[in-house]
Amino acid sequence: AQSVSQHNHHVILSEAASLELGCNYSYGGTVNLFWYxxxxxxxxxxxxxxxxxxxxxxxIKGFEAEFIKSKxxxxxxxPSVQWSDTAEYFCAVNGYTGFQKLVFGTGTRxxxxx
Amino acid sequence: xxxxxxxxxxxxxxxxxxxxxxCVQDMDHENMFWYRQDPGLGLRxxxxxxxxxxxxxxxxxxxYSVSREKKERFSLILExxxxxxxxxxxxxxxxxxxxxxxxxxxxxxxxxxTVV
Numbered sequence: 391a392q393s394v395s396q397h398n399h400h401v402i403l404s405e406a407a408s409l410e411l412g413c414n415y416s417y418g419g420t421v422n423l424f425w426y427x428x429x430x431x432x433x434x435x436x437x438x439x440x441x442x443x444x445x446x447x448x449x450i451k452g453f454e455a456e457f458i459k460s461k462x463x464x465x466x467x468x469p470s471v472q473w474s475d476t477a478e479y480f481c482a483v484n485g486y487t488g489f490q491k492l493v494f495g496t497g498t499r500x501x502x503x504x
Numbered sequence: 505x506x507x508x509x510x511x512x513x514x515x516x517x518x519x520x521x522x523x524x525x526x527c528v529q530d531m532d533h534e535n536m537f538w539y540r541q542d543p544g545l546g547l548r549x550x551x552x553x554x555x556x557x558x559x560x561x562x563x564x565x566x567x568y569s570v571s572r573e574k575k576e577r578f579s580l581i582l583e584x585x586x587x588x589x590x591x592x593x594x595x596x597x598x599x600x601x602x603x604x605x606x607x608x609x610x611x612x613x614x615x616x617x618t619v620v
Contacts, residue, residue: 399544424608434594434611480546490535490554490598491562492609496546 392417392485396495403471403502411466411498413455413481423464424482424492425455434480440464451475473504507531508612510595516618523582525615527595534599536578537609538562538570541592553578585619592616 395414403409415421425437438449445457455466464481481495511526529536535554539547539562549562551570559570567589571579578597582589593616596609 396546426608433613434596434609436608439608482547491537491549491552493549494539494547496544 392483392493394481394483394493394495396479396481396498398498399496401498401500403500405473405502405504406470407502409466409468409471409475409500411479411481411500413464413466413495414462415464415481415483415493416462417483417485419485422484423455423457424484425449425453425464425466426480426482426494427477428480428497429477437466437479471500471502473502476500476502508595508597508610510593510612510615512615513613514616514618516620517582517585519586519619521582521585521619523585523617523619525580525582525593525595525617527578527580527612528576529578529595529597529610530576531597531599531610532575533597533610534575535597536572537596537598538568538578538580539594539596540564541594541614547594550580582617585617587619590617590619 393416397412423440426434427437428434438447440447440457448454453468479498482492508529517523537552538550541547548564553559553572569581592614594614595612598609
Protein backbone atom coordinates (compact mmCIF):
# COMPACT_ATOMS: atom_id res chain seq x y z
CA ALA A 391 0.00 0.00 0.00
CA GLN A 392 1.13 3.53 -0.68
CA SER A 393 1.85 5.84 2.21
CA VAL A 394 3.21 9.33 2.70
CA SER A 395 5.14 10.67 5.69
CA GLN A 396 5.48 14.30 6.57
CA HIS A 397 7.82 14.49 9.50
CA ASN A 398 7.27 18.12 10.45
CA HIS A 399 3.84 18.59 11.94
CA HIS A 400 4.30 22.21 12.97
CA VAL A 401 6.86 24.68 11.68
CA ILE A 402 7.29 28.25 12.87
CA LEU A 403 9.45 30.65 10.88
CA SER A 404 10.10 34.34 10.72
CA GLU A 405 9.53 36.21 7.50
CA ALA A 406 12.41 35.92 5.01
CA ALA A 407 13.57 32.62 6.50
CA SER A 408 14.07 29.68 4.18
CA LEU A 409 11.63 26.81 4.23
CA GLU A 410 12.03 23.10 3.64
CA LEU A 411 9.21 20.67 4.38
CA GLY A 412 9.98 16.99 4.24
CA CYS A 413 7.92 14.40 2.40
CA ASN A 414 8.74 10.72 2.00
CA TYR A 415 6.59 8.15 0.29
CA SER A 416 6.53 4.40 0.09
CA TYR A 417 5.74 2.93 -3.28
CA GLY A 418 8.09 0.93 -5.41
CA GLY A 419 6.80 1.85 -8.84
CA THR A 420 6.33 4.97 -10.89
CA VAL A 421 4.66 7.78 -9.01
CA ASN A 422 3.09 11.15 -9.48
CA LEU A 423 3.80 13.54 -6.62
CA PHE A 424 1.96 16.63 -5.47
CA TRP A 425 2.05 19.38 -2.91
CA TYR A 426 -1.22 21.02 -1.90
CA UNK A 427 -1.73 24.05 0.30
CA UNK A 428 -4.69 24.99 2.45
CA UNK A 429 -4.80 28.62 3.57
CA UNK A 430 -6.90 29.35 6.66
CA UNK A 431 -10.58 29.00 5.80
CA UNK A 432 -9.93 28.10 2.19
CA UNK A 433 -10.06 24.96 0.10
CA UNK A 434 -7.05 22.89 -0.88
CA UNK A 435 -5.10 24.24 -3.83
CA UNK A 436 -2.43 22.64 -5.97
CA UNK A 437 1.04 24.13 -5.37
CA UNK A 438 3.03 21.95 -7.73
CA UNK A 439 3.24 18.48 -9.20
CA UNK A 440 5.79 16.06 -10.56
CA UNK A 441 5.12 13.48 -13.27
CA UNK A 442 8.38 12.94 -15.08
CA UNK A 443 11.43 14.72 -16.45
CA UNK A 444 13.30 17.36 -14.50
CA UNK A 445 13.21 16.33 -10.84
CA UNK A 446 13.24 19.97 -9.75
CA UNK A 447 9.71 21.25 -10.08
CA UNK A 448 8.66 24.86 -9.77
CA UNK A 449 5.22 25.79 -8.60
CA ILE A 450 3.20 28.85 -7.78
CA LYS A 451 4.19 31.59 -5.31
CA GLY A 452 7.90 30.82 -5.49
CA PHE A 453 7.68 27.25 -4.20
CA GLU A 454 9.71 24.42 -5.62
CA ALA A 455 10.16 20.75 -4.85
CA GLU A 456 12.82 18.21 -5.67
CA PHE A 457 12.08 14.58 -6.44
CA ILE A 458 14.88 12.31 -5.27
CA LYS A 459 13.95 8.83 -6.40
CA SER A 460 16.69 7.05 -4.46
CA LYS A 461 15.42 8.60 -1.22
CA UNK A 462 11.71 8.32 -2.04
CA UNK A 463 11.48 12.00 -1.18
CA UNK A 464 9.74 15.06 -2.54
CA UNK A 465 10.66 17.95 -0.27
CA UNK A 466 9.07 21.36 -0.63
CA UNK A 467 11.25 24.46 -0.51
CA UNK A 468 10.98 28.21 -0.62
CA PRO A 469 14.02 30.47 -0.22
CA SER A 470 12.22 33.28 1.60
CA VAL A 471 8.82 32.86 3.23
CA GLN A 472 6.22 35.55 3.72
CA TRP A 473 3.53 35.99 6.33
CA SER A 474 0.98 35.06 3.65
CA ASP A 475 2.53 31.58 3.39
CA THR A 476 0.95 30.70 6.73
CA ALA A 477 -1.07 27.62 5.85
CA GLU A 478 -1.20 23.85 6.06
CA TYR A 479 0.79 21.95 3.46
CA PHE A 480 0.02 18.45 2.27
CA CYS A 481 2.19 16.11 0.27
CA ALA A 482 0.39 13.50 -1.83
CA VAL A 483 1.34 10.57 -4.03
CA ASN A 484 -0.40 8.60 -6.72
CA GLY A 485 1.14 5.33 -7.69
CA TYR A 486 0.31 3.62 -10.94
CA THR A 487 -2.18 1.14 -9.57
CA GLY A 488 -4.83 1.50 -12.24
CA PHE A 489 -6.91 4.15 -10.57
CA GLN A 490 -6.24 7.77 -9.90
CA LYS A 491 -6.15 7.80 -6.14
CA LEU A 492 -4.14 10.32 -4.19
CA VAL A 493 -2.74 9.30 -0.83
CA PHE A 494 -2.06 12.28 1.40
CA GLY A 495 0.36 12.87 4.21
CA THR A 496 -0.78 14.14 7.59
CA GLY A 497 0.08 17.72 6.75
CA THR A 498 2.46 20.37 8.08
CA ARG A 499 1.15 23.53 9.67
CA UNK A 500 3.39 26.47 8.84
CA UNK A 501 3.18 29.67 10.83
CA UNK A 502 5.17 32.61 9.54
CA UNK A 503 5.58 35.44 11.99
CA UNK A 504 5.96 38.97 10.63
CA UNK B 505 -12.04 27.12 -13.75
CA UNK B 506 -13.47 23.85 -12.54
CA UNK B 507 -15.79 24.27 -9.68
CA UNK B 508 -16.56 21.66 -7.11
CA UNK B 509 -19.50 22.69 -4.98
CA UNK B 510 -20.43 21.11 -1.70
CA UNK B 511 -23.98 21.85 -0.71
CA UNK B 512 -23.40 22.69 2.94
CA UNK B 513 -20.52 24.46 4.64
CA UNK B 514 -21.61 23.53 8.16
CA UNK B 515 -23.94 20.78 9.27
CA UNK B 516 -25.08 19.60 12.70
CA UNK B 517 -26.80 16.25 12.97
CA UNK B 518 -27.91 13.96 15.76
CA UNK B 519 -26.51 10.53 16.46
CA UNK B 520 -28.37 7.90 14.46
CA UNK B 521 -29.58 10.25 11.75
CA UNK B 522 -29.06 9.45 8.10
CA UNK B 523 -26.92 12.19 6.59
CA UNK B 524 -26.44 13.12 2.96
CA UNK B 525 -23.47 15.21 1.81
CA UNK B 526 -23.77 16.43 -1.74
CA CYS B 527 -21.04 17.34 -4.19
CA VAL B 528 -21.42 18.70 -7.72
CA GLN B 529 -18.70 19.46 -10.27
CA ASP B 530 -19.25 21.45 -13.42
CA MET B 531 -16.47 20.35 -15.76
CA ASP B 532 -17.43 16.88 -16.86
CA HIS B 533 -14.77 15.16 -14.77
CA GLU B 534 -14.89 11.38 -14.76
CA ASN B 535 -13.41 10.86 -11.31
CA MET B 536 -14.81 12.01 -8.01
CA PHE B 537 -13.63 11.44 -4.46
CA TRP B 538 -14.70 11.85 -0.86
CA TYR B 539 -12.10 12.45 1.84
CA ARG B 540 -12.36 13.31 5.48
CA GLN B 541 -9.85 15.67 7.04
CA ASP B 542 -8.97 15.41 10.70
CA PRO B 543 -6.23 17.25 12.63
CA GLY B 544 -3.05 15.21 12.75
CA LEU B 545 -4.43 12.59 10.38
CA GLY B 546 -4.45 14.55 7.14
CA LEU B 547 -6.86 13.51 4.41
CA ARG B 548 -8.16 9.97 4.31
CA UNK B 549 -10.01 8.56 1.34
CA UNK B 550 -13.51 7.27 2.06
CA UNK B 551 -14.83 6.37 -1.39
CA UNK B 552 -14.17 7.26 -4.97
CA UNK B 553 -15.89 6.86 -8.30
CA UNK B 554 -14.43 6.78 -11.78
CA UNK B 555 -17.70 6.62 -13.68
CA UNK B 556 -21.44 6.93 -13.25
CA UNK B 557 -22.84 4.19 -11.03
CA UNK B 558 -19.30 2.97 -10.29
CA UNK B 559 -17.77 3.21 -6.84
CA UNK B 560 -14.71 1.94 -5.08
CA UNK B 561 -13.91 1.78 -1.38
CA UNK B 562 -11.11 3.94 -0.14
CA UNK B 563 -9.14 3.47 3.04
CA UNK B 564 -11.91 4.17 5.58
CA UNK B 565 -15.29 3.23 4.05
CA UNK B 566 -16.88 1.80 7.20
CA UNK B 567 -20.06 3.62 8.16
CA TYR B 568 -20.34 5.36 4.79
CA SER B 569 -21.85 4.70 1.41
CA VAL B 570 -21.93 6.72 -1.82
CA SER B 571 -24.13 7.30 -4.81
CA ARG B 572 -23.26 8.49 -8.28
CA GLU B 573 -26.34 8.51 -10.47
CA LYS B 574 -25.14 11.39 -12.66
CA LYS B 575 -21.64 12.24 -13.78
CA GLU B 576 -21.59 15.62 -12.10
CA ARG B 577 -22.93 14.56 -8.71
CA PHE B 578 -21.33 12.38 -6.03
CA SER B 579 -23.14 11.93 -2.74
CA LEU B 580 -21.72 10.67 0.52
CA ILE B 581 -24.18 8.97 2.85
CA LEU B 582 -23.75 8.36 6.56
CA GLU B 583 -26.27 5.60 7.18
CA UNK B 584 -26.43 6.18 10.93
CA UNK B 585 -24.33 9.11 12.04
CA UNK B 586 -22.07 8.65 15.03
CA UNK B 587 -20.00 11.13 17.01
CA UNK B 588 -16.75 9.70 15.61
CA UNK B 589 -17.88 10.87 12.18
CA UNK B 590 -17.60 14.48 13.27
CA UNK B 591 -15.10 15.82 10.77
CA UNK B 592 -14.42 18.01 7.76
CA UNK B 593 -15.53 16.25 4.58
CA UNK B 594 -13.87 17.18 1.30
CA UNK B 595 -15.07 16.32 -2.17
CA UNK B 596 -12.72 16.37 -5.14
CA UNK B 597 -12.84 15.66 -8.83
CA UNK B 598 -10.28 14.97 -11.52
CA UNK B 599 -10.12 14.62 -15.24
CA UNK B 600 -9.76 11.47 -17.24
CA UNK B 601 -9.46 7.76 -16.81
CA UNK B 602 -5.88 7.48 -17.98
CA UNK B 603 -3.23 6.51 -15.47
CA UNK B 604 -1.38 9.80 -15.74
CA UNK B 605 -3.48 12.80 -14.96
CA UNK B 606 -2.30 16.27 -15.66
CA UNK B 607 -4.28 18.49 -13.41
CA UNK B 608 -4.39 16.88 -10.01
CA UNK B 609 -7.57 17.17 -8.07
CA UNK B 610 -9.92 20.11 -7.71
CA UNK B 611 -11.34 20.30 -4.23
CA UNK B 612 -14.56 21.71 -2.87
CA UNK B 613 -14.59 24.02 0.13
CA UNK B 614 -15.59 21.23 2.48
CA UNK B 615 -18.48 20.44 4.77
CA UNK B 616 -17.82 20.60 8.48
CA UNK B 617 -20.11 18.00 10.01
CA THR B 618 -20.77 17.84 13.73
CA VAL B 619 -22.64 14.85 15.10
CA VAL B 620 -24.09 15.41 18.56
